Amino acid sequence: YLKVLHTKFPQFKEDGEVKGLEYKIIKKDGTRAMISFNGKISYDENMNFKQTHGIFQDITERKKTEQTLKESEKKYRDLFENSPSSIILVDLDGKIVDCNSASEFLTGYNKADLLNHNVSNLELFFEDSLDLIKKNFKLLIDGEEANQLEVKSKTKNGKIIWIVIIASLISIAERKYIQAILHDITEIKKIERELNEISQLKSELLERTSHELKTPIISIKGFTELLLELHKEKFDTETILILDEIKDGTLRLQTVINKLLESSLLDSGKTHFEPSQEDLSFLIRFCVKNLRGLAKTRNIFVNLDIANKIILNFEKERIYEVITHLIINAIKYTPPYGEIKIQTKNKGTNVIVSVQDNGIGLSVDERRKLFKQFGKIERYGQGWDIGIEGTGMGLFTSKKIVELHGGKIWVESEGRNRGSTFYFSLPGKKD
Incomplete structure (x- = not known):
């Protein structure tokens, strides 16, 4: 307080007033407080010093809040800059107001290429992808939830990649922004495509195998039934039991083949439903x-x-x-x-x-x-x-x-x- 008084008071006397002068004091109970002082000097008609009017305000809590806010902003900024995920901040008009270094790596564009440019004007997204992004952003602005999007994108060097966009509405300094987190899922998409191809091949193999097995099974079953029908009196009890077991076995195998075929058709989406x-x-x-x-x-x-x-x-x-x-x-x-x-x-x-x-x-x-x-x-x-x-x-x-x-x-x-x-x-x- 004394240091502030010695450095600021001469200026106060010269200017005749001071606003928002902040300093620390030690209160009677030994606790420290932050004070804001607004003062004005009054003079008589001969311009002689008459009195000083001052307003002292305890701003300790306000300063604590400001400090907490600064620390929070620093943490957010650190997370923003150091995140391995691409993070792009867009205003409600679609203009990019901030992005981190991971965004540069993902898109191939540097910050200067991205900042203050509207998302619609960049060659980063294809037309159909851009339509989906706009619809998603509108949902957020209207106060609704938006699902994550998987869209095709084109980097600055022309490489086609798949990205997933997770967008949310956030407030910074009482202004609303859309925060979009982007991940490159090109490899995941490639694996998905390969798995789908394998699944399709598996379904085709099961379907073909099932059809190929049906004919011999039907033949075995048919000839077994024919033998039992035409020549049963010629067979002894043990032979009849064996033929009955063959017939029952072919029925069980036929059931398995039918189930296998049905499973394959359902998995491949080839089944026709008539509800x-x-x-x-x-x-x-x-x-x-x-x-x-x-x-x-x-x-x-x-x-x-x-x-x-x-x-x-x-x-x-x-x-x-x-x-x-x-x-x-x-x-x-x-x-x-x-x-x-x-x-x-x-x-x-x-x-x-x-x-x-x-x-x-x-x-x-x-x-x-x-x-x-x-x-x-x-x-x-x-x-x-x-x-x-x-x-x-x-x-x-x-x-x-x-x-x-x-x-x-x-x-x-x-x-x-x-x-x-x-x-x-x-x-x-x-x-």
């Missing part, structure tokens, strides 16, 4: 009725808690397949004298069907594998098996069928011996 207005409740009851005999072999009670009538748009045969598979799975892994509960509930415009059992349950690792193609889970030695053989494609096929109907399928389980609940949703009528 119609159907009663989901009726279909659930029909599936349960067909499987009551199987449930009785285990003395399992199937409890229905479903709406009387649920009219939705779906393909009956496909959804029948989903419901049947979920119920068979529940019977397979529920202990004797157990219970299976089937429910329907409305959630928004969707209808959710659940199949709950009190059986073997699922581990975290098993839940991860469930809906994958060939994701069969082997759980021998539990003492609950009833000889229902699976292909490992049932849940994968169910998932694809439900998703092609615009729904979702998922499972919940608290772990081993805690039971499982499988859910699937189907979209209802929109208002």
Whole structure:
């Protein structure tokens, strides 16, 4: 305070007033405070010093706030400049007001090329990409959420790259800006494309193999049935048993081939769907009725808690397949004298069907594998098996069928011996 007084007071006397003079003081209780002083000197009619008017204001809290703000701005600036991600700051008119060094590396343009230029005027984005970016920015300005964008971009040297843009609306010094974070995902896109090509090849191979296997299987089955029909009296009991086993084996193999083909067609999106207005409740009851005999072999009670009538748009045969598979799975892994509960509930415009059992349950690792193609889970030695053989494609096929109907399928389980609940949703009528 004394130092400020000695240096500033002569100037104060000369000017006759002072504004916003800041200095520190030590208060009576020993604490320090920051003071702002505004003063004015009054003179009499002879221009002799008369008095000084002064206003002292404690600005300690304000200075603390300013210091915190400075530190925050420095942290943001450090993060901004040192971020490995490209960060571009755009005003609400689309003009670039700031960018970090990672932006220069990503785009090939230096700061001077980017700053104060409108995003629309740069050759960085293709026309269709630019339209998507503008729509995204408008959503943010209108106070709505904007999804991240994956767009094609062209660097200064003409290289075509894929980038993902994550944009958000931020405030700096009471002004609104759009902060866009850009990542180069060219390699990811390349890997995705290669994986899609591999998946397509796999689907084509499965489809072709399935068709190639069908003919000999049909021949074996047909000739076996013909032998049994025409020459059964010539064979002894053991030969007849062997021929029956061959016939049953070809039927099982035919089922596997059909499942394999269906799985391949669903995965490649080649399946043709013909949905119609159907009663989901009726279909659930029909599936349960067909499987009551199987449930009785285990003395399992199937409890229905479903709406009387649920009219939705779906393909009956496909959804029948989903419901049947979920119920068979529940019977397979529920202990004797157990219970299976089937429910329907409305959630928004969707209808959710659940199949709950009190059986073997699922581990975290098993839940991860469930809906994958060939994701069969082997759980021998539990003492609950009833000889229902699976292909490992049932849940994968169910998932694809439900998703092609615009729904979702998922499972919940608290772990081993805690039971499982499988859910699937189907979209209802929109208002």
